[in-house]
Amino acid sequence: xxxxxxxxxxxxxxxxxxxxxxxxxxxxxxxxxxxxxxxxxxxxxxxxxxxxxxxxxxxxxxxxxxxxxxxxxxxxxxxxxxxxxxxxxxxxxxxxxxxxxxxxxxxxxxxxxxxxxxxxxxxxxxxxxxxxxxxxxxxxxxxxxxxxxxxxxxxxxxxxxxxxxxxxxxxxxxxxxxxxxxxxxxxxxxxx
Amino acid sequence: xxxxxxxxxxxxxxxxxxxxxxxxxxxxxxxxxxxxxxxxxxxxxxxxxxxxxxxxxxxxxxxxxxxxxxxxxxxxxxxxxxxxxxxxxxxxxxxxxxxxxxxxxxxxxxxxxxxxxxxxxxxxxxxxxxxxxxxxxxxxxxxxxxxxxxxxxxxxxxxxxxxxxxxxxxxxxxxxxxxxxxxxxxxxxxxxxxxxxxxxxxxxxxxxxxxxxxxxxxxxxxxxxxxxxxxxxxxxxxxxxxxxxxxxxxxxxxxxxxxxxxxxxxxxxxxxxxxxxxxxxxxxxxxxxxxxxxxxxxxxxxxxxxxxxxxxxxxxxxxxxxxxxx
Numbered sequence: 127x128x129x130x131x132x133x134x135x136x137x138x139x140x141x142x143x144x145x146x147x148x149x150x151x152x153x154x155x156x157x158x159x160x161x162x163x164x165x166x167x168x169x170x171x172x173x174x175x176x177x178x179x180x181x182x183x184x185x186x187x188x189x190x191x192x193x194x195x196x197x198x199x200x201x202x203x204x205x206x207x208x209x210x211x212x213x214x215x216x217x218x219x220x221x222x223x224x225x226x227x228x229x230x231x232x233x234x235x236x237x238x239x240x241x242x243x244x245x246x247x248x249x250x251x252x253x254x255x256x257x258x259x260x261x262x263x264x265x266x267x268x269x270x271x272x273x274x275x276x277x278x279x280x281x282x283x284x285x286x287x288x289x290x291x292x293x294x295x296x297x298x299x300x301x302x303x304x305x306x307x308x309x310x311x312x313x314x315x316x317x318x
Numbered sequence: 319x320x321x322x323x324x325x326x327x328x329x330x331x332x333x334x335x336x337x338x339x340x341x342x343x344x345x346x347x348x349x350x351x352x353x354x355x356x357x358x359x360x361x362x363x364x365x366x367x368x369x370x371x372x373x374x375x376x377x378x379x380x381x382x383x384x385x386x387x388x389x390x391x392x393x394x395x396x397x398x399x400x401x402x403x404x405x406x407x408x409x410x411x412x413x414x415x416x417x418x419x420x421x422x423x424x425x426x427x428x429x430x431x432x433x434x435x436x437x438x439x440x441x442x443x444x445x446x447x448x449x450x451x452x453x454x455x456x457x458x459x460x461x462x463x464x465x466x467x468x469x470x471x472x473x474x475x476x477x478x479x480x481x482x483x484x485x486x487x488x489x490x491x492x493x494x495x496x497x498x499x500x501x502x503x504x505x506x507x508x509x510x511x512x513x514x515x516x517x518x519x520x521x522x523x524x525x526x527x528x529x530x531x532x533x534x535x536x537x538x539x540x541x542x543x544x545x546x547x548x549x550x551x552x553x554x555x556x557x558x559x560x561x562x563x564x565x566x567x568x569x570x571x572x573x574x575x576x577x578x579x580x581x582x583x584x585x586x587x588x589x590x591x592x593x594x595x596x597x598x599x600x601x602x603x604x605x606x607x608x609x610x611x612x613x614x615x616x617x618x619x620x621x622x623x624x625x626x627x628x629x630x631x632x633x634x635x636x637x638x639x640x641x642x643x644x
Contacts, residue, residue, distance in 0.1 A: 160461055188414045188452045200449045201405075201414035206498040206536050230498070230536035230595060251397045252498065252538040252594055253627040255413040256404040275463025277414075277452055289397075291390065291596070305597050306534055309589040313531045316585055317514070317524050 129287075133179035134224040136244035142292045144299035148248060150288040153266065154227070156183045156281040158205055160274045162213035169220055176269075176282065177221035181248070184210065184228035186277030187262075188255070197265040199283070201255030204229040207247070215239025231293055231302030240296050247294035249301075261288045322382070323399045325375050327406045333369070336409060337361050344639030347486060350428040358633050358641060359421070359441035359490055365643060366492050366631040367411045367450045370402050373566040374542075374603065374628045378402075381540055381593070381600030391598025398593070398626060409450075413627045416451040417494035419467065419476035420559070424489045431480045435473065438490075442467050442476045454497075486637045491563060494629035499541065500622075502533035505555060508617040517617045522547055522607075523582055525619040530586050530602065535595015538625035540603045542566065546620045548610035554620035561606040562624045563632075572609065579605045593626070603628075 130138065132152035142148070155177060157165070165173065187202040207214075207228030214236040217223060224245050226232075229252035240246060250258060262283050269280040293301040338361045346353065382395035405412040419442055423434055445451045446467045455475045456463045462470070469475040506525040508517045513528055515521035526545060533541065544561030546554045570576035583605050592598025603626065612618070632644050 186414060186452065188411050188416065188449055190449045201411040201416075201452075203414050205415065206501065208536060229538070230534065249594070249596075251394055251401075252535070253413045253496075253625055254397055254401040255415075256408065256410055257397060257401040259410070259414075260404065274461070275453065275456065275465065277454070277463070278461070293596075301597070302534065302595060305591060305595055306531075308597075309531050309534070309591050312589050313527050316527055316588070 132181055134181070135179065136224070139224050139244050139246055140296055142246050142295055143297070144292055144295050144301050146292040148290045148292060150181065150227075150248070150290055151286055152284065154181045154183045154283055154285050154288070156185050156187065156279070156283065158184050158186055158278055159209055160278040161270070161280055162210045162217060165217045165220070166213040173280075174221060177223055179222060179224050181225035181227060182217070182223055184226070187259070187281065189265075189276055189281075197268065199259045199262040199265065202259040202262050203255040204250040204252055206230045207232050211236060218243045218245050227290060231300065237294055237298060237300055240294055241298055244296050246292050246296055248290040249293040250288070250290055258288070261285050323396050323403070325379060325399045325402055327369065327403070333365070336364075338364060339641070343641070345488070345635035345641060346639065347426075347488065347635060347637050350426070351430065353429065353488070355423075355434050355437040355488070355490065356440050356444075358635060359438050360444055362490060362492055362631055362633045362643070363419075363441060363445040364409065364450055366494055366629045367416055367445070368405045368409045370412060370627065371565070371630060374626070375399070375402060377566045377603040378540070378626060381603065385598050385600060389598065390596045391592045391600060394593040394596055395600065411450060411452070412629060413496060413625075414452060415496040415498065416454060417496045417629065418454065418500065419451070420493045420495060421476055421478045422481070422491040422560075422563075423478065424481045424483045424485075426484075426486050426488070427482060429488065434480070435478050438476060438478055439468065439473070488635040489632055491632040492630065493559070493563060495559070496538070496625050496627070499537035499625040502529070502537035502623045503555075503558070504529040504532070504621050505551065506619040508619060519578065522619050526582055526605070526621060527586065527589075529621045529623070530591070531589060533623055534591055535593075537623040538627065539591055539595060540593055540600045540626050542603050542624040542628050543605045544622040544624070545605060545607040546610055546618075547607065548612035549618055549620070550613065550616065551618060554610065554618040555622070557608060557610060558620040558622040561608055562622060562628065563630055564606045566604040570607070575607050575609060579607050
């Protein structure tokens with residue numbers, strides 16, 4: 127088990143390999159469909175200091191607003207990452223992001239982006255909304271809440287021992303590609 | 319991390335004590351015009367969002383126990399069981415994607431569907447306010463979120479289906495269908511030259527294998543498949559979704575389909591996709607298939623993929639006033 131705390135250096139990222147189990151600590155920024163489209167098309171400057179050497183989490187949480195105005199996460203598992211495939215590599219490069227958390231894996235373009243900038247794709251267990259919300263310790267801030275709505279906003283949070291597996295590394299390795307290839311071969315045999 | 323987690327849920331007494339239905343609440347079916355479904359629906363949603371059906375839990379445990387202890391597949395299924403225990407204990411959503419809300423109401427003659435629909439809508443809005451449901455209803459083009467789970471244009475969401483039946487009871491069933499698994503559903507039109515799939519059961523089998531391979535882990539495997547064979551584009555998809563309401567491990571009343579379901583489930587579990595697409599022996603928890611009518615020119619195979627967190631449930635309001643949950 128490897129413990130990592132954000133911000134993360136390129137050196138640390140380059141050491142990670144597919145299959146490594148990671149416990150992530152520190153600040154993480156949530157973003158999904160609307161956020162990624164916005165980042166690629168508008169490249170907002172204000173996000174640069176927030177995202178540099180940080181980790182993006184593909185997640186649209188269930189959020190509770192408390193009476194004193196502060197927020198907490200009630201359920202916060204990963205959403206399917208492949209929808210961000212057209213945007214992810216550019217976002218990683220523009221904002222020098224070191225890691226992307228999601229589920230289901232991503233494609234070739236993202237893999238190339240990970241290699242070029244020095245970043246990894248970290249897989250969290252999909253559907254484990256309660257389990258993962260317990261590891262989201264604090265909501266630090268939220269951006270674009272009004273514009274995007276709660277599931278799509280940039281929530282900035284602090285996580286503690288957030289359990290992840292490296293499924294795409296910065297050297298071109300991808301567990302998703304391996305499983306896809308093997309299952310396609312097996313499917314061919316089943317259909318023969 | 320690799321010990322077998324035992325899925326012990328809170329007792330029925332504790333669940334009942336947290337109910338939004340006041341103690342001793344009784345449904346009065348003698349006066350259907352005055353019947354209010356708001357609270358029973360809200361209680362149903364509270365349960366469906368936080369408590370997974372026992373048959374789904376049993377299937378996940380069976381899958382875990384078939385994986386090598388300590389493997390990523392085993393640990394992932396174990397984490398799923400941990401999540402089930404936590405959500406139940408806290409009465410919080412099992413998954414942050416609380417899905418599209420689909421409701422089926424079956425009722426005797428005399429119930430006002432217009433009134434019932436408004437009551438169900440009120441229950442969904444209240445469940446959203448209580449953070450049991452995420453606001454999941456946005457304008458298609460702008461993405462603007464209504465914040466309430468109410469359709470911004472018409473009354474399409476929550477989706478409510480009504481059926482009048484001969485029984486005196488009222489039954490409300492709900493499904494919370496997540497977006498990730500909805501996206502990997504598929505509809506085929508046979509013959510399909512690319513798949514080499516003809517207009518027969520072998521062709522249907524190829525469609526199912528193809529859909530599961532394309533889905534990989536993206537629909538949060540191990541999935542549960544509803545497979546409708548025939549129908550038109552709409553009725554076929556609709557049937558495929560309804561089929562997911564059936565309990566895992568129950569027999570298909572059609573013996574041919576029952577045998578087919580068992581065989582295809584075994585085949586799919588040799589694909590090696592595994593929980594979340596990490597690799598492993600548990601790719602699906604079950605397949606529910608049904609043969610429909612079709613137009614001579616059309617042969618559709620519609621596949622709805624439900625994630626492992628198959629949130630569904632029903633409440634029955636009986637003539638003696640009692641309510642039961644399933």
